[in-house]
Amino acid sequence: MSTHKDDILDFDFFDEEEPPTWEEPAGLRHEPPPVRRGPRGRGPRFRAPANLTPLLRLVALIGLAILIVVLVAVWIDGRTSDRYGAYIAEIGAVGNASARLGKDLGTLLTTPGLVQEDLDVKLGGFVERAESHVRQAEELDVPGPLVPANEGAVEALRFRLNGLQGLRTSFQELNDATDATEAGQRLSQQVRRLLASDVVWADSFKAVAEQALEAEGIEGLSVPASQFVSTEELTTASSLAAIWQRIQGASTGGTPGGLHGTGLNYVKVLPSGVLLSTTTEATIEATEDLAFEVGVENTGDSLEVRIKVTLTIPAQPNPIVRTAVIPIIDPGEIKAVTMTVGDVVPFADRTTVKVDIDPVRGERNPANNTAEYPVVFSLP
Numbered sequence: 001m002s003t004h005k006d007d008i009l010d011f012d013f014f015d016e017e018e019p020p021t022w023e024e025p026a027g028l029r030h031e032p033p034p035v036r037r038g039p040r041g042r043g044p045r046f047r048a049p050a051n052l053t054p055l056l057r058l059v060a061l062i063g064l065a066i067l068i069v070v071l072v073a074v075w076i077d078g079r080t081s082d083r084y085g086a087y088i089a090e091i092g093a094v095g096n097a098s099a100r101l102g103k104d105l106g107t108l109l110t111t112p113g114l115v116q117e118d119l120d121v122k123l124g125g126f127v128e129r130a131e132s133h134v135r136q137a138e139e140l141d142v143p144g145p146l147v148p149a150n151e152g153a154v155e156a157l158r159f160r161l162n163g164l165q166g167l168r169t170s171f172q173e174l175n176d177a178t179d180a181t182e183a184g185q186r187l188s189q190q191v192r193r194l195l196a197s198d199v200v201w202a203d204s205f206k207a208v209a210e211q212a213l214e215a216e217g218i219e220g221l222s223v224p225a226s227q228f229v230s231t232e233e234l235t236t237a238s239s240l241a242a243i244w245q246r247i248q249g250a251s252t253g254g255t256p257g258g259l260h261g262t263g264l265n266y267v268k269v270l271p272s273g274v275l276l277s278t279t280t281e282a283t284i285e286a287t288e289d290l291a292f293e294v295g296v297e298n299t300g301d302s303l304e305v306r307i308k309v310t311l312t313i314p315a316q317p318n319p320i321v322r323t324a325v326i327p328i329i330d331p332g333e334i335k336a337v338t339m340t341v342g343d344v345v346p347f348a349d350r351t352t353v354k355v356d357i358d359p360v361r362g363e364r365n366p367a368n369n370t371a372e373y374p375v376v377f378s379l380p
Contacts, residue, residue: 071131083143085214088221089188090140091153095226098157101126102194102228107162109234109243110305112328112361114176116247123168145212152204156197160228163193174244184241191235194228200224233328242303254354258302260362264371265295265334267355276353276373285380286347291340292322294355298329299368305329310360311339315346345377 108114109121134157142150158319168192174183202225209223267276269284270291276282284290294309307326312319322339329335345351359371 005117037319040173048302055172083141084146084218085221086139086214087142087146087150088209088223090366091137091150091205092224093292094133094136094140094157094249095224097151098130098160098322099226099228099230101129101133101160101165103230103352105194106229106231106234106327107306110231112246112306116171119247120168123164123171126340127164127168130157132163133157134161143293146209147275149205149209149212152208153198156201156226159193159197160199163190163197164169166190166193171244171247173247180241180245181237183244184237187240187244188235188237191229195235198226229371231327239303239323239328239330243305246303246305259300260302261299261365262304262307262329262357262358262360262363263297263298263299264355264357265369267295267371267373268293268352268359272307278373278376281350281374281376283376284345286343286345286377287380289340290341290342290345291338292353292355293336293338295336296326296329297334298331300360300363301331303328303330305337307360309337309339310356310358311341312354312356313345314343314351315344320344347377348380350374350376 003061104125108119108126134154137150137154137157140150169249170186170190174186175181206223213219213221213223219258228234234243240372244291246377268274269282270293271286272286273287274282274284292311294311296309298304305328307329309324311322320341322336322341324339326335328338351374353375355371355373357366359366359369
């Protein structure tokens with residue numbers, strides 16, 4: 001039996017298959033997963049999500065918008081503070097001018113030798129000044145929350161205007177009157193409006209403005225005061241009656257009736273409180289707040305006005321001179337004025353403190369209006 005290689009039967013227990021291939025159709029290729037390294041190798045790479053850039057842009061835009069809002073708010077707040085500050089400064093200027101007018105009125109009414117004609121002209125000028133103050137306050141650029149306060153300021157200024165107009169009219173109508181008591185009462189009715197104006201300014205303007213500023217969170221602004229009546233003695237019916245009598249007497253060319261005179265009652269060292277003597281030498285420590293209080297007495301039976309007091313200390317090259325004025329003083333009353341000297345006095349040497357009181361109109365015995373006190377100034 002012949003055998004042929006070709007006839008040898010091949011028995012394959014397993015069907016051979018073609019080895020697998022890693023090639024994939026186009027478009028279906030996948031990147032192999034990243035190789036993870038050990039602790040010492042390079043770690044895996046993380047790639048940012050493709051949609052992160054728009055998110056960052058959005059965050060940046062939001063941050064920019066917030067910054068703009070903050071800057072605008074700060075700018076608006078600054079502008080608001082500036083507006084409030086400008087108003088407070090402007091109404092303060094009006095209030096100060098009105099307060100000066102009140103002092104000028106006190107000076108006018110206590111001017112020795114004042115006649116009716118001069119009084120009328122001066123009061124007419126005061127009325128015009130008061131009218132201008134009302135207009136200025138009405139025309140101010142007022143921040144909304146301060147409108148009620150500004151209305152209070154205008155009301156106070158109107159009280160002052162009405163009081164001045166009433167005083168002028170009353171003095172005109174009383175020119176031929178004979179009853180001083182009645183004259184004083186009529187004049188005091190007008191002065192009450194001036195007193196009321198100070199209360200209205202304090203309550204209806206200053207207090208209201210302070211509350212509004214606090215509510216708005218505005219800090220660093222001081223709401224101004226405005227005091228029109230600076231001399232309370234001029235507000236009583238008796239004082240005004242005496243002033244009316246003085247003006248009537250001067251207008252008719254007569255001389256003051258009754259007893260007139262002033263006297264030096266005492267001189268006190270401040271702050272120590274030591275009373276000076278014309279016969280005993282005093283040693284005084286010269287500090288920065290050294291001052292002298294001078295007591296002046298009305299020794300007559302008539303009201304006196306504008307009493308000038310002068311204090312003199314000899315020194316080189318020029319003497320130290322201080323002056324003060326007592327606006328008004330009733331009969332028998334003692335009023336004090338304080339004159340500050342400080343530590344500019346001469347030291348160690350014996351010197352004097354001299355006080356002089358100007359005689360009042362009609363005074364016949366001015367001997368007690370002056371005195372010299374021996375002193376020695378020492379270092380503290």
